[in-house]
Amino acid sequence: MNAITFTDVSKTYGEVPAVDGLNLTMEAGRTVALLGPNGAGKSTTINMLLGLVRPGAGRVEIFGRTPDEAVAAGMVGAMLQDGALIPELTVRETVDFVRRLYPAPLPLTDVLEMAGLTGLAGRRAGALSGGQAQRVRFALAVAGAPGLLVLDEPTTAMDVESRRAFWESMRAYADEGRTVLFATHYLEEADAAADRVIVMTRGRVAADGTPAQIRAGAGGGSVSFALGGQSCAGLDALPGVSSVEIDAATVRLRTVDVDATVDALYRGTTLRVRDLRVRDAALEDAFLALTRHAED
Numbered sequence: 113m114n115a116i117t118f119t120d121v122s123k124t125y126g127e128v129p130a131v132d133g134l135n136l137t138m139e140a141g142r143t144v145a146l147l148g149p150n151g152a153g154k155s156t157t158i159n160m161l162l163g164l165v166r167p168g169a170g171r172v173e174i175f176g177r178t179p180d181e182a183v184a185a186g187m188v189g190a191m192l193q194d195g196a197l198i199p200e201l202t203v204r205e206t207v208d209f210v211r212r213l214y215p216a217p218l219p220l221t222d223v224l225e226m227a228g229l230t231g232l233a234g235r236r237a238g239a240l241s242g243g244q245a246q247r248v249r250f251a252l253a254v255a256g257a258p259g260l261l262v263l264d265e266p267t268t269a270m271d272v273e274s275r276r277a278f279w280e281s282m283r284a285y286a287d288e289g290r291t292v293l294f295a296t297h298y299l300e301e302a303d304a305a306a307d308r309v310i311v312m313t314r315g316r317v318a319a320d321g322t323p324a325q326i327r328a329g330a331g332g333g334s335v336s337f338a339l340g341g342q343s344c345a346g347l348d349a350l351p352g353v354s355s356v357e358i359d360a361a362t363v364r365l366r367t368v369d370v371d372a373t374v375d376a377l378y379r380g381t382t383l384r385v386r387d388l389r390v391r392d393a394a395l396e397d398a399f400l401a402l403t404r405h406a407e408d
């Protein structure tokens with residue numbers, strides 16, 4: 113059974129179509145990143161998934177149930193952008209209070225450990241830094257051991273080290289066969305943490321695939337090397353090459369097939385290739401290409 117199904121889902125605010133005819137299925141056990149520029153419809157999608165916003169049209173299902181049923185059954189944990197904490201309660205009290213609301217929660221010590229909060233368990237929530245408060249929100253999201261974990265820009269306000277630790281915790285949680293959906297602006301996070309990336313623009317899916325597939329959609333990559341005084345004639349005819357740029361004595365070939373281009377460069381030319389550099393298209397290139405197209 114799919115963990116998540118959106119069928120012809122739309123949501124309009126006034127004149128603004130926040131989500132526009134969304135059709136999406138997500139298999140259980142996957143970690144999926146929802147990527148998109150501001151206003152693309154990510155939060156609206158997540159809020160509909162959690163039953164916080166009702167779709168104007170269409171149907172949303174979680175493990176075959178309505179969002180309300182799935183949430184009530186403790187199948188969903190969520191970390192939203194502005195989840196308030198009660199300042200007077202300690203971290204331990206906060207996490208324990210929430211985990212007891214679920215039918216089959218994780219042990220308290222496990223939750224604190226997983227979220228990196230063991231050393232902060234006695235601290236009042238009101239005295240936490242922004243990044244520490246985010247860790248508590250993560251702990252609250254996983255406390256009930258939900259099969260689906262939904263995270264809306266979870267690493268906002270975290271420094272680099274907290275971010276790294278956060279994704280490690282998230283991966284440990286996902287490795288138990290659970291499904292994770294997270295929205296992010298950070299392309300490197302989608303690249304590193306997700307096995308599927310859904311790029312949204314203007315309430316629609318602009319691209320959907322593994323990070324490698326999305327990168328490939330951006331046009332492969334580039335091959336550059338020091339040309340010295342040699343001629344660049346014929347380079348544009350090598351397999352895969354879509355353009356040839358020359359900057360000082362370096363030539364850069366944009367290619368849809370890096371392997372074929374490099375192979376032909378060595379076998380099919382008499383050039384002396386020095387200082388060869390190969391670069392895959394970054395997810396960022398793909399993202400910019402996709403979202404730029406949508407803004408046209």
Ligand SMILES: Nc1ncnc2c1ncn2[C@@H]1O[C@H](COP(=O)(O)OP(=O)(O)OP(=O)(O)O)[C@@H](O)[C@H]1O
Nearest residue numbers: 125128129130148149150151152153154155156157
């Ligand atoms: N409660 C609301 N009332 C009116 N318009 C809204 C509301 N919520 C969202 N919108 C509009 O719907 C569109 C989609 O917004 P949404 O917050 O879902 O995008 P997002 O991809 O999450 O953006 P961000 O990355 O900035 O969080 C935007 O144009 C936004 O202004």
